[in-house]
Amino acid sequence: MKLITRRDALILTATSIVLPLSSVGMRANASAKELVNPESTTAQSLSYIAVSATDNQNCSNCQLYVSQGETAVGDCAIFPNNVVASEAWCSAWIKKAV
Numbered sequence: 071m072k073l074i075t076r077r078d079a080l081i082l083t084a085t086s087i088v089l090p091l092s093s094v095g096m097r098a099n100a101s102a103k104e105l106v107n108p109e110s111t112t113a114q115s116l117s118y119i120a121v122s123a124t125d126n127q128n129c130s131n132c133q134l135y136v137s138q139g140e141t142a143v144g145d146c147a148i149f150p151n152n153v154v155a156s157e158a159w160c161s162a163w164i165k166k167a168v
């Protein structure tokens with residue numbers, strides 16, 4: 071049976087501290103994305119609007135919307151470099167599967 075050396079213990083301790091911190095950093099980057107600019111070419115081509123004018127259709131009930139928890143924004147595959155407002159809408163809207 072191999073004993074854990076002091077060096078191994080230090081590496082394990084450092085790893086257990088660094089890995090959770092890097093995870094927090096990745097989440098911070100994801101939420102640092104800017105909101106879609108309705109004037110951008112992609113947004114305009116899909117008639118994206120910040121507040122839906124279509125009854126019962128908005129990003130929060132779209133299949134492509136991925137909530138970021140309790141925030142009013144989320145991710146959307148159509149706009150991978152941005153976040154979309156939960157109340158927004160675009161012509162790519164697809165009813166979220168129940």
Ligand code: SF4
Pocket residue numbers: 118128129130132133134135145146147148149154158159160161162163164
């Ligand atoms: S596809 Fe359009 S409606 Fe659906 S989440 Fe993305 S921006 Fe919102």
